[in-house]
Ligand code: FES
């Protein structure tokens with residue numbers, strides 16, 4: 001299988017990966033870097049479980065062709081706690097407000113919310129709901145998630 005070499009920034013560190021050219025960003029993160037926080041739910045861009053941030057925007061990494069990551073900056077759920085291991089305010093708010101049940105959607109939800117809060121520190125509830133419109137959760141009913149994002153914004 002034809003391989004491609006890509007260099008990009010992953011959670012602040014410069015990295016290079018040599019992987020099959022047909023791989024997605026999600027597969028590269030999980031199988032090459034062993035960053036398994038981003039999940040594969042649908043695999044076709046519908047559920048948001050695979051969401052990571054690329055150059056400031058939330059993207060579905062399951063449909064992001066790996067050759068297109070060259071030179072870009074990727075942030076995953078593994079990269080948002082601080083250097084001492086203290087949880088990001090979004091992670092803490094999800095835990096404190098029962099925004100996590102099975103957890104399968106959680107890293108994607110948090111990355112979509114982080115992409116919003118990085119640009120908009122004081123979002124309305126509608127803006128929060130829009131930011132996670134592409135993230136499906138089978139467990140929580142969304143209320144605690146929306147509240148958790150609002151709590152994190154206040155911090
Ligand atoms: S796994 Fe990527 S959107 Fe569902």
Ligand code: FES
Nearest residue numbers: 102105137138139
């Ligand atoms: S917590 Fe289970 S899918 Fe969201």
